[in-house]
Amino acid sequence: MKAMLTAFVAVAVIAVGANVILDNVGYSSQDRSSGNAVRLD
Amino acid sequence: MRALLCLFTCLMLALPVHAQEALSPASDRSATGGAQTLEDILARQRGEEIDDSFRRSAVGDPDGAAGMAEQLGTLGGASDPELWRALRYNSADITSSSRGPAATVLVQDGGMRWLQFRDGPLITYGGYLLLGTIALLALFLLIRGRVRIDGEKTGRTIERFKSVERFGHWLLAGSFILLGITGLISLMGRKFLIPVFGHESFAFVATWSKWVHNNVSWAFMIALVMIFVMWVIHNLPDRTDLNWLAKGGGIFTKGHPPAKKFNAGQKLIFWSVILLGTSISVSGLALLFPFEINLFAATFAKLNSLGISGALGLGELPTVLAPHEEMQLSQLWHAIVSFVLMAIILAHIYIGSVGMEGAFDAMGSGEVEEQWAREHHSLWVEEVKAREGNAPQGATPAE
Numbered sequence: 001m002k003a004m005l006t007a008f009v010a011v012a013v014i015a016v017g018a019n020v021i022l023d024n025v026g027y028s029s030q031d032r033s034s035g036n037a038v039r040l041d
Numbered sequence: 042m043r044a045l046l047c048l049f050t051c052l053m054l055a056l057p058v059h060a061q062e063a064l065s066p067a068s069d070r071s072a073t074g075g076a077q078t079l080e081d082i083l084a085r086q087r088g089e090e091i092d093d094s095f096r097r098s099a100v101g102d103p104d105g106a107a108g109m110a111e112q113l114g115t116l117g118g119a120s121d122p123e124l125w126r127a128l129r130y131n132s133a134d135i136t137s138s139s140r141g142p143a144a145t146v147l148v149q150d151g152g153m154r155w156l157q158f159r160d161g162p163l164i165t166y167g168g169y170l171l172l173g174t175i176a177l178l179a180l181f182l183l184i185r186g187r188v189r190i191d192g193e194k195t196g197r198t199i200e201r202f203k204s205v206e207r208f209g210h211w212l213l214a215g216s217f218i219l220l221g222i223t224g225l226i227s228l229m230g231r232k233f234l235i236p237v238f239g240h241e242s243f244a245f246v247a248t249w250s251k252w253v254h255n256n257v258s259w260a261f262m263i264a265l266v267m268i269f270v271m272w273v274i275h276n277l278p279d280r281t282d283l284n285w286l287a288k289g290g291g292i293f294t295k296g297h298p299p300a301k302k303f304n305a306g307q308k309l310i311f312w313s314v315i316l317l318g319t320s321i322s323v324s325g326l327a328l329l330f331p332f333e334i335n336l337f338a339a340t341f342a343k344l345n346s347l348g349i350s351g352a353l354g355l356g357e358l359p360t361v362l363a364p365h366e367e368m369q370l371s372q373l374w375h376a377i378v379s380f381v382l383m384a385i386i387l388a389h390i391y392i393g394s395v396g397m398e399g400a401f402d403a404m405g406s407g408e409v410e411e412q413w414a415r416e417h418h419s420l421w422v423e424e425v426k427a428r429e430g431n432a433p434q435g436a437t438p439a440e
Binding site: 001002003004006007008010011014015016017018019022027029032033034035 | 139141142144204205207208209210212214219252253255257258259260263330331404406407
């Protein structure tokens with residue numbers, strides 16, 4: 001059962017990690033479709 | 042005989058007439074100077090397929106424009122109606138200060154077809170597929186009951202899956218279940234959850250559901266690669282599979298056909314997961330990075346050139362698609378393939394848990410009852426025992 005629980009924790013870690021990475025690589029809609037002069041937040 | 046010949050001749054004569062009727066002569070638009078007529082508009086409102094090339098291609102001719110100093114020369118060869126038509130059919134030369142990949146598409150009409158398919162057949166048949174699968178499995182449990190271990194249990198266990206294999210399996214399983222639930226919320230929430238929980242609550246759920254779906258997808262893709270690398274060698278088809286399939290896996294008979302580490306049923310699950318999972322991943326990536334990955338125009342062109350679309354009765358598939366249409370098709374494909382894989386996985390979950398005694402241990406502790414292994418994977422047990430027999434003996438115990 002340890003492998004199963006470790007995997008479930010890994011799902012969460014990968015998801016949070018992916019979100020942090022994707023937010024910083026410049027692929028958000030804001031980055032792709034507007035310039036610095038535009039503030040969407 | 043004469044009557045038959047007569048009938049045959051009549052039929053042969055009638056066919057070309059029928060063909061001519063089917064092609065329907067080009068509409069007479071002289072009264073409107075070539076513009077669409079009331080018949081065209083009514084036909085469109087009835088949802089009929091109409092040849093709109095007379096409008097689609099009437100977008101002016103910049104090459105034939107009058108000189109700048111001539112009458113109407115400043116329009117550049119296209120009148121205002123022609124310009125609007127070009128905008129309508131997405132053939133106008135548009136420049137935009139917006140940097141988005143699809144910023145220059147002002148009108149695309151694929152969205153309505155997509156919405157109708159998504160809210161209609163996709164949700165209906167997809168939902169019935171999942172509910173039908175669950176109902177069939179429940180019926181199967183009622184009729185066949187749990188597949189029990191026939192022989193007497195030995196109390197000894199064999200290691201079936203190492204911890205890294207179980208980790209890979211549960212990474213895939215955990216992410217897939219999350220993706221399945223959040224995907225269904227995204228697809229069906231508007232229809233089934235809003236009426237029950239209201240807009241406010243659903244907005245909260247939908248936002249988180251989208252976050253989970255987008256980000257957990259990476260765990261699924263990583264696990265898919267892990268599973269493929271670890272298990273592909275055990276899932277190559279061989280002769281034992283034919284025997285296993287011919288006996289239906291022994292599911293309705295006494296005893297089970299011999300199988301190696303994975304039987305033919307498990308191999309089918311493996312390849313379904315790999316192929317459908319890859320397809321879902323690719324279409325999912327196209328959705329995750331909107332307008333960056335366009336799959337369908339190129340695929341349609343290949344299907345057309347290979348004659349596959351014609352053979353399937355789909356006719357010539359469009360090879361020029363608006364960026365939005367690429368996204369719409371990716372979403373539909375993503376959902377359709379996911380529904381199929383979810384149905385397959387429901388059966389997999391059933392047989393790995395309530396459906397078969399002793400099966401869950403393989404992925405739970407990794408250790409299976411030897412009797413279970415002998416009944417379901419006899420050839421694999423022989424391999425394991427032979428390996429153990431050949432293993433170098435450790436230090437002999439002192440006497």
